[in-house]
Amino acid sequence: MAQANRSSLSGSPRTSRRPSRLVWLIPMLWGPLTCMASETSVDGEVVPPTEPADIAAVVDLIKSSVQADFDQTGHAVRDAHRKAHGCVQATFTVLDTLPPKLSQGLFATPRSYPAVVRFSNGSGQSQDDRTGDARGMAVKLMGVPGKKLLEDEASAQTQDFIMINHPVFFVRNASDYVGFQRAIDGGTLRSVGWFIGHLFHETRIALAIRNKEVSNPLNARYWSMTPSKLGTEQMKFSAMPCVGSTFVEASASRDRLRDNVQGQLASKAACFDFMVQTRDRPGEMPIEDPTVEWDEKSAPFTKVARIDITPQTAEQGEACEVRSFSPWHAVEAHRPLGGISRVRKNVYQTISTLRHRLNGQPRVEPGAKVE
Numbered sequence: 001m002a003q004a005n006r007s008s009l010s011g012s013p014r015t016s017r018r019p020s021r022l023v024w025l026i027p028m029l030w031g032p033l034t035c036m037a038s039e040t041s042v043d044g045e046v047v048p049p050t051e052p053a054d055i056a057a058v059v060d061l062i063k064s065s066v067q068a069d070f071d072q073t074g075h076a077v078r079d080a081h082r083k084a085h086g087c088v089q090a091t092f093t094v095l096d097t098l099p100p101k102l103s104q105g106l107f108a109t110p111r112s113y114p115a116v117v118r119f120s121n122g123s124g125q126s127q128d129d130r131t132g133d134a135r136g137m138a139v140k141l142m143g144v145p146g147k148k149l150l151e152d153e154a155s156a157q158t159q160d161f162i163m164i165n166h167p168v169f170f171v172r173n174a175s176d177y178v179g180f181q182r183a184i185d186g187g188t189l190r191s192v193g194w195f196i197g198h199l200f201h202e203t204r205i206a207l208a209i210r211n212k213e214v215s216n217p218l219n220a221r222y223w224s225m226t227p228s229k230l231g232t233e234q235m236k237f238s239a240m241p242c243v244g245s246t247f248v249e250a251s252a253s254r255d256r257l258r259d260n261v262q263g264q265l266a267s268k269a270a271c272f273d274f275m276v277q278t279r280d281r282p283g284e285m286p287i288e289d290p291t292v293e294w295d296e297k298s299a300p301f302t303k304v305a306r307i308d309i310t311p312q313t314a315e316q317g318e319a320c321e322v323r324s325f326s327p328w329h330a331v332e333a334h335r336p337l338g339g340i341s342r343v344r345k346n347v348y349q350t351i352s353t354l355r356h357r358l359n360g361q362p363r364v365e366p367g368a369k370v371e
């Protein structure tokens with residue numbers, strides 16, 4: 001990036017007039033300034049210089065919110081995706097006939113992993129399931145070999161894949177997230193102001209997410225929204241109910257998503273195809289802006305694994321709540337990419353640690369077996 005800017009300056013046509021001394025200063029300063037402004041990685045990441053301060057601001061805002069809630073109720077909960085519809089045991093099976101481009105990282109070895117899946121609503125409140133909201137699917141694979149990305153959990157044996165039931169997120173980057181979070185924390189007037197100020201892009205996405213109808217979390221498609229590495233490639237991933245599945249959707253109560261998961265798994269299995277999409281057209285598939293969809297027509301998803309959920313009683317209450325999911329529970333071959341994921345590295349780690357400490361619960365990332 002810095003190189004490109006430098007060469008375009010030096011390639012400017014010469015003029016016969018002698019430039020002022022100030023003009024000579026520009027190319028001398030341009031290099032160091034652009035280095036400070038951004039840093040491009042081979043995976044297309046560009047880190048803005050203000051990002052560490054923005055991340056610290058987001059962490060502080062969310063920590064205060066969790067602490068304030070705890071001070072009122074005596075119990076600390078997730079600041080987002082608070083209401084779970086249950087945690088279910090699953091098996092994640094990597095297919096054995098993948099093309100070399102996809103056969104990287106975890107997908108290089110055809111095998112099965114024990115897994116746990118937490119289904120949730122997006123809100124920080126435990127609200128009625130009939131209220132429009134994002135729906136989350138957080139998948140944790142266990143028994144995954146190799147060093148993990150989080151420094152204090154490097155020996156954990158888990159790889160998480162975290163998804164929501166929409167292809168794009170409604171905030172572009174860390175700096176915009178600070179603005180959004182401050183508006184939300186600033187009361188109704190400021191929140192409404194934020195949504196009006198972002199009417200044609202971010203607000204449209206937020207409304208599209210909110211307006212999706214889901215009556216059984218086992219019957220919804222989910223996307224990673226943000227990219228991550230796939231070995232030498234970059235990918236987004238998605239989970240879609242297997243073709244031919246049928247669903248229990250009888251409950252219409254305020255907890256209908258939990259009821260319908262339980263109703264279904266009382267006697268029937270469920271399954272998802274787990275698919276990845278590679279960044280085949282970098283110009284149209286940004287790493288740093290998760291509000292832009294990677295068009296499926298130009299870069300179709302390919303099935304790489306299958307998630308099987310056998311009939312069972314879904315885990316509810318604290319057994320499900322003490323679990324911690326993070327996109328950074330990952331091996332290097334699946335490192336999360338982009339500013340929103342860099343924010344999430346600090347946020348999920350700090351908030352999960354805080355809520356466990358406040359509740360006096362040990363925070364343990366599972367080993368090879370389901371705990």
Ligand code: HEM
Nearest residue numbers: 078079080081118136138162163164169224225325343352
């Ligand atoms: C800067 C942006 C984001 C922030 C600040 C944020 C914040 C959070 C927080 C604080 C939690 C609770 C963590 C815990 O207490 O263990 C959470 C959970 C979650 N987030 Fe995000 N998030 C962001 C973006 C996203 C995106 C892009 C997705 C898309 C997949 C996502 C999906 C989820 C899901 C599914 C959960 C629930 C995980 C579980 O079941 O434990 N988040 N998020």
